[in-house]
Amino acid sequence: MKAVVVEQYAPVDQIQLKDVPAPRLEPGQLRIRVEAAGIGFVDGLKVEGRYQTKDPLPFIPGTEFAGVVAEAPGRPGGYQPGMRVMGMTRSGALAEEIVVDPEAVYALPDGVTAEVAASFRANYLTALYALSARATLAAGEQLLVLGAAGGTGIAAVQIGKLLGARVIAAASTPEKREFARGQGADAVIDYTQADWRDTLKELAHGHGADVIFDPVGGEISVQAFRSIAWRGRHLVVGFAAGAIPALPFNLPLLKGGALLGVDLAQIPLREPDMQKRLISQLTGWLADGQLKPVVGHVFALEDFREAFRTMQTRSALGKMVVRIAP
Numbered sequence: 001m002k003a004v005v006v007e008q009y010a011p012v013d014q015i016q017l018k019d020v021p022a023p024r025l026e027p028g029q030l031r032i033r034v035e036a037a038g039i040g041f042v043d044g045l046k047v048e049g050r051y052q053t054k055d056p057l058p059f060i061p062g063t064e065f066a067g068v069v070a071e072a073p074g075r076p077g078g079y080q081p082g083m084r085v086m087g088m089t090r091s092g093a094l095a096e097e098i099v100v101d102p103e104a105v106y107a108l109p110d111g112v113t114a115e116v117a118a119s120f121r122a123n124y125l126t127a128l129y130a131l132s133a134r135a136t137l138a139a140g141e142q143l144l145v146l147g148a149a150g151g152t153g154i155a156a157v158q159i160g161k162l163l164g165a166r167v168i169a170a171a172s173t174p175e176k177r178e179f180a181r182g183q184g185a186d187a188v189i190d191y192t193q194a195d196w197r198d199t200l201k202e203l204a205h206g207h208g209a210d211v212i213f214d215p216v217g218g219e220i221s222v223q224a225f226r227s228i229a230w231r232g233r234h235l236v237v238g239f240a241a242g243a244i245p246a247l248p249f250n251l252p253l254l255k256g257g258a259l260l261g262v263d264l265a266q267i268p269l270r271e272p273d274m275q276k277r278l279i280s281q282l283t284g285w286l287a288d289g290q291l292k293p294v295v296g297h298v299f300a301l302e303d304f305r306e307a308f309r310t311m312q313t314r315s316a317l318g319k320m321v322v323r324i325a326p
């Protein structure tokens, strides 16, 4: 089968598409014919060996995928050949086939394309867990989304609207702000401007943000916290800008505010029932059309490097997807 293979941790330009043997199917596992794989920020870090955990070499990158069950001896988890699924694993999705345990996949609602399914689970689960389970975002509250046109950011914009919040989307370019507005943001803001907090104050009608969704980090995070409303909740999601900010402890005191951590990787381990509830809410919204996840750009498997580059050069809108089967 064709697969992207990382033999040495390196920039994506040095990573090759290769012909490799298909993975072996162990009892109780499923073989999936992968149709599409989503590429996230973490995948780029893993290829370069810069993520907090390193995949042993050689490995096939790609954690999120959608496809069709090709083999399911004994019907593990009730799955059988021909069923369409979406899933998440530690690695291996940028390949024509992947072998997974049944717990790694969910059945796909009818009518959802492989591209949508492959770009859905990580970002939308992160956004829903953060906004609902951690910040208890209530209808009518004001939600500030930083990096709002990125993969997790645009998911937070859409989920924020579904939860009834007034969403203010912060992004660095007019194209990104327009993209966020098109996905439902009530107001947009250019947070590269020195006076962006004054603009935020006006947009939030002097009240501040009740909830801040923050996948960006760096100095922007501290500035944003300074604009939080009384009893506001600031969600620590990621550090796309590179620097991990340090918040002076007097600010939560003065603001009556809270800093809340969000870690997608720990939800299935620490809160498995919560994860099931949230996934079922997400797939319900998907199935009834209330949620239409955004696919950023779709690339052919041969062009996988371009998918990584687009994300790494801060030019991505939404999530990058690699189409694997025609």
Ligand SMILES: NC(=O)c1ccc[n+]([C@@H]2O[C@H](COP(=O)([O-])OP(=O)(O)OC[C@H]3O[C@@H](n4cnc5c(N)ncnc54)[C@H](OP(=O)(O)O)[C@@H]3O)[C@@H](O)[C@H]2O)c1
Residues within 6 Å of the ligand: 040, 041, 042, 122, 123, 126, 147, 148, 149, 150, 151, 152, 153, 170, 171, 172, 173, 176, 215, 216, 236, 237, 238, 239, 240, 241, 242, 262, 263, 264, 265, 311, 312, 313, 314, 316, 318, 319
């Ligand atoms: N906690 C969790 O469970 C979890 C889950 C998924 C992802 N994450 C983390 O969240 C972060 C964002 O992930 P994502 O998938 O949303 O990434 P993304 O699609 O690349 O979006 C990140 C956004 O950050 C902004 N940004 C600001 N400075 C940047 C810089 N120097 N380089 C790149 N982007 C910059 C960009 O928006 P502007 O250009 O508009 O500023 C960009 O759209 C990553 O650190 C990722 O590891 C965490």
